[in-house]
Amino acid sequence: MDFGPFLFLATLEGLVQAAVLCLIALGLSLVFGVMRVVNVAHGEFYMLGAVLAWWITGWFAGNPAIGFVAAIIIGPLLVGVIAYFVERLILRKVEYDPEATIVATIGILYIVQQLVLITFGPDARPVDTPFYFLIEFPWFGYSGYKLLVICAAIMLLLAVWYVITRTRLGLVMRATQYDRETAQNFGIAVNQVYAIVFATGAGLAAVAAVLIVPIQQAHYLMGRDPLLLSFIVVIIGGLGSIRGTLVAALIIGLSDGIISVFFSPTLAKMVSTLLVAMVLVFKPEGLFGSRSQL
Amino acid sequence: MSSEQAKSIFLHAGVLAGLFLLQFFLPEYHHLSVTRIMLLAVFAMGFNLLFGYTGLLSLGHAMFFAAGMYGAGLSAYHLGWSVPLSFMVGIACGVVLSLAIGLIALRTTGVAFMIVTLMFSQVAYLTIVYFTTYTRGDEGLVMPESARQFVLFGQQLSLTHPGTRYNLALMLLAIVMASVWLLVRGDFGRSLIAIRENEARTKMLGYNTFLIKLKVLVVSGTISASSGAGYALMFAYIGSSFATIQYSIDPLLYTLLGGAGTVLGPFLGTALMFYLIDITSEYTSAYLLVAGIVLVILVLFFPRGLLGAVRNRWFGWLP
Numbered sequence: 001m002d003f004g005p006f007l008f009l010a011t012l013e014g015l016v017q018a019a020v021l022c023l024i025a026l027g028l029s030l031v032f033g034v035m036r037v038v039n040v041a042h043g044e045f046y047m048l049g050a051v052l053a054w055w056i057t058g059w060f061a062g063n064p065a066i067g068f069v070a071a072i073i074i075g076p077l078l079v080g081v082i083a084y085f086v087e088r089l090i091l092r093k094v095e096y097d098p099e100a101t102i103v104a105t106i107g108i109l110y111i112v113q114q115l116v117l118i119t120f121g122p123d124a125r126p127v128d129t130p131f132y133f134l135i136e137f138p139w140f141g142y143s144g145y146k147l148l149v150i151c152a153a154i155m156l157l158l159a160v161w162y163v164i165t166r167t168r169l170g171l172v173m174r175a176t177q178y179d180r181e182t183a184q185n186f187g188i189a190v191n192q193v194y195a196i197v198f199a200t201g202a203g204l205a206a207v208a209a210v211l212i213v214p215i216q217q218a219h220y221l222m223g224r225d226p227l228l229l230s231f232i233v234v235i236i237g238g239l240g241s242i243r244g245t246l247v248a249a250l251i252i253g254l255s256d257g258i259i260s261v262f263f264s265p266t267l268a269k270m271v272s273t274l275l276v277a278m279v280l281v282f283k284p285e286g287l288f289g290s291r292s293q294l
Numbered sequence: 295m296s297s298e299q300a301k302s303i304f305l306h307a308g309v310l311a312g313l314f315l316l317q318f319f320l321p322e323y324h325h326l327s328v329t330r331i332m333l334l335a336v337f338a339m340g341f342n343l344l345f346g347y348t349g350l351l352s353l354g355h356a357m358f359f360a361a362g363m364y365g366a367g368l369s370a371y372h373l374g375w376s377v378p379l380s381f382m383v384g385i386a387c388g389v390v391l392s393l394a395i396g397l398i399a400l401r402t403t404g405v406a407f408m409i410v411t412l413m414f415s416q417v418a419y420l421t422i423v424y425f426t427t428y429t430r431g432d433e434g435l436v437m438p439e440s441a442r443q444f445v446l447f448g449q450q451l452s453l454t455h456p457g458t459r460y461n462l463a464l465m466l467l468a469i470v471m472a473s474v475w476l477l478v479r480g481d482f483g484r485s486l487i488a489i490r491e492n493e494a495r496t497k498m499l500g501y502n503t504f505l506i507k508l509k510v511l512v513v514s515g516t517i518s519a520s521s522g523a524g525y526a527l528m529f530a531y532i533g534s535s536f537a538t539i540q541y542s543i544d545p546l547l548y549t550l551l552g553g554a555g556t557v558l559g560p561f562l563g564t565a566l567m568f569y570l571i572d573i574t575s576e577y578t579s580a581y582l583l584v585a586g587i588v589l590v591i592l593v594l595f596f597p598r599g600l601l602g603a604v605r606n607r608w609f610g611w612l613p
Contacts, residue, residue: 038405093594098405099351103550104593106543110586117580228416231409270420277413281401 005139010258016146016215018253019153020208022246025230025237026160027204029245032234034177034197037096040105042205043227044112045083049075049206050218051116054125068130068214076206083202087195096194109223116220124217149211156207157246164242173197229256232276238285299479306475309558310468317460325456331561331568332463333524334548336470338560340517341545346554347478348510349490353408354415355518356541357395360422360534361387362519367532368428371435377444377453381523388519389512391418396511400504403493412542419537434533442530459528466524467561470517475557477513486510487555518545547585550592553601562601 028042052075057067086108094100133144164170175183176193184190205226216222233252237244252272259268313332320328337359344350365387370380399410423431442453451458477483485506488496497503526532535541544567545560552563567588575581596603 038409090590090594099408100593100597102351102353102405102408103546104590106546107586107589107593110582111590114580114583114586118578118583122579231413235409264424266420266424270417270424273413273417273420277410277417278398280406280410280413281398284402284406 002139005137007258008137009140009142011254012142012146014254014256014258016149016212017256018250019150020212021226021229021233021253022157022249023153023208023211024205024226025233025245025249026157026242027201027208028230029234029237029242030197030204031201033242034173035091035096035194037091037098037101038105039198039201040102040227041086041108041112042201042230043223043225044109045079045202045223046205046209046226047116047218047220047223048079048082048112049209050127050213050216050222051120051220052078052206053210053213054120054127054218057127064128065130067128068210071127072207072210075210076203079206080199080203084195084199087198091198092191092194113220113223120218120220122220124219126217127213129214143215145214149215152211153208156204160204161242169196228273232272235276235280302475306471306557309561310464310471313464313467314461317457317464322456325460327568327572328565329456329460329463329528331565332460332467333521333528334544334568335561335564336467336524337518337521338545338548338552338564339470339474339557340514340521342549342554342556342560343474343477343486343510343517344514345546346549346556346559347483347486347490348507350507350511351408351546352411352514353539353542353546354395354411354413354418355515355545356537356539357415357418358388358392358515358518359522359525359541360418360537361391361515362522362524363526363532363536364422364429364522365519366523367435367437367526370437370527371532372428374438377527381520381527384523384526385516385520388516388522391519392512392515393508395515396508400507400511412539415537415539415542419534422534422537429532429534432534434531434535437527437530437532453528453530462528463524466520470520471557471561474517478557482506482509490555543585547589550599551588553599553603553605556599556601556605559599559601563599566600 024042024046027045028039031037031039031042053068053071056071056074057064060067060070090104090108091101094104129143129145131145134141135144135147164173172183172188172193175186175188176190180190183193208226209222229252230249233248234245236252237246237248256268256272313328316328317325337355340358341352341355344352344355362384364384366380366384369375369383370377375383395411395414399407399414402410422429429435444451444453451462453459453462478486485496485501488499488501489503489506493503522536525536548563548567549560550563551567552561553559567585570584570588571581574584592599598606
């Protein structure tokens with residue numbers, strides 16, 4: 001293959017990565033923005049989504065599309081419910097103290113991961129693609145499902161954007177983010193908002209996982225890399241800034257896809273992690289966020 | 295000397311003496327376990343100085359442990375340096391790395407500090423994996439026979455002998471425990487606690503809090519590196535798994551369990567957690583589940599850990 005088509009293929013792969021990363025990082029960013037806590041267990045909610053997708057699609061014989069539709073509805077809902085209870089039973093009890101929350105979510109990370117290891121086992125399990133359809137470019141055929149992933153991610157992002165900017169729920173969320181105490185004085189049930197935001201954040205990660213699982217495979221350790229990547233995205237984009245998160249996810253997803261085609265993946269990871277740490281030290285508001293959003 | 299100080303000295307010396315006597319009674323398996331516990335407790339004590347006393351939560355202490363481990367291990371393996379010299383190289387690596395990380399990471403506070411240390415630690419891990427020609431990455435290196443024998447104070451010592459390892463680990467633990475004890479009781483220790491309680495006010499009182507934090511980070515990183523160097527030389531193995539996030543979480547777990555901000559807490563936590571995981575791993579491969587449950591329970595119900603609770607209730611004099 002020539003360089004041009006090769007780059008085109010790498011870009012497409014990068015776009016799929018970026019789309020999924022957008023969803024995961026948006027979940028993390030929402031939680032940090034509104035609740036001011038870092039959820040280290042975020043990657044495990046993603047993993048849980050993938051494992052549930054494998055489980056749910058197993059219920060349906062016949063056309064894999066039916067199982068997939070069921071998985072993408074039930075899976076994230078279940079993960080949201082689990083996250084809701086985690087928030088109620090644990091995070092609320094430590095009063096969202098930043099350090100205690102990090103330690104608690106590290107604990108939750110281990111608990112979820114190891115419970116999945118016990119029940120689901122250490123093997124990677126495949127999930128069937130809901131449909132097979134190749135889009136023929138002049139140089140190569142490309143999986144239609146991957147393009148669907150990109151479209152689905154864009155639609156979900158638009159939906160989240162609509163909810164945040166145009167609905168009452170979004171208004172309440174923004175008010176809580178802006179000033180928790182004043183919001184409470186105006187009669188907003190801040191605790192309820194926190195629980196909903198935490199569940200939504202986890203649900204977004206789970207949706208991303210259900211979308212990606214027919215391309216990758218479900219595995220109990222699959223939450224780690226997306227967690228680090230979405231940390232990177234949220235930091236570059238500016239902690240708590242949603243627009244910044246999306247731009248950063250696009251850049252990082254794309255460049256990760258393209259760079260790892262041309263360079264050693266370990267070196268690429270090393271350099272990018274180091275750069276991100278430096279951004280956090282010297283420009284803590286992120287490259288695209290502004291200080292006022294923090 | 296006040297009576298409280300006497301009690302405190304008595305307690306810590308008693309623990310060390312108890313550990314010394316214990317080696318004559320322990321069966322072989324537990325003899326080895328306690329050696330490991332003492333070394334890991336040194337790691338946790340270094341971590342605790344930063345987390346428990348200064349209130350800075352680092353999620354990347356594995357990089358200091360690994361600095362000591364690889365500093366000592368690589369110089370013994372590739373350069374064939376003697377054991378004491380390699381150990382010193384390990385410690386020197388710890389000093390250099392913690393100084394460099396401190397100068398950069400301490401510009402941040404709170405959550406940002408945790409994430410920055412986590413990321414630097416990840417970079418350190420990837421660096422080890424990247425230079426796989428020298429480090430053999432995940433597979434690791436086994437120390438050569440020449441790095442198992444050395445002469446100290448005119449005595450020929452062999453690290454293959456369990457008793458030698460036990461007493462060397464105990465010596466390291468004793469030195470670190472005494473230094474931490476002296477450090478936290480002195481003026482420097484009080485300034486650390488002042489920073490933990492209210493950094494802005496401490497700064498206002500005229501203390502250079504950045505310098506104090508940098509100093510304690512270097513001491514903490516160096517102690518952790520000494521643990522890593524000891525581990526590499528005594529158990530004759532270095533591998534990149536010692537630089538993973540897991541090894542950054544472990545000292546946090548030990549410290550929280552035993553009691554953050556107490557001298558003996560990290561040792562107690564290490565011993566309890568080590569045996570807890572040792573016992574559960576006989577039944578299931580998912581032994582990390584225990585670690586997760588313990589973390590959540592501690593955060594919810596015992597934020598001060600075991601010794602912290604003991605100090606609050608009965609013995610206010612515990613350092």
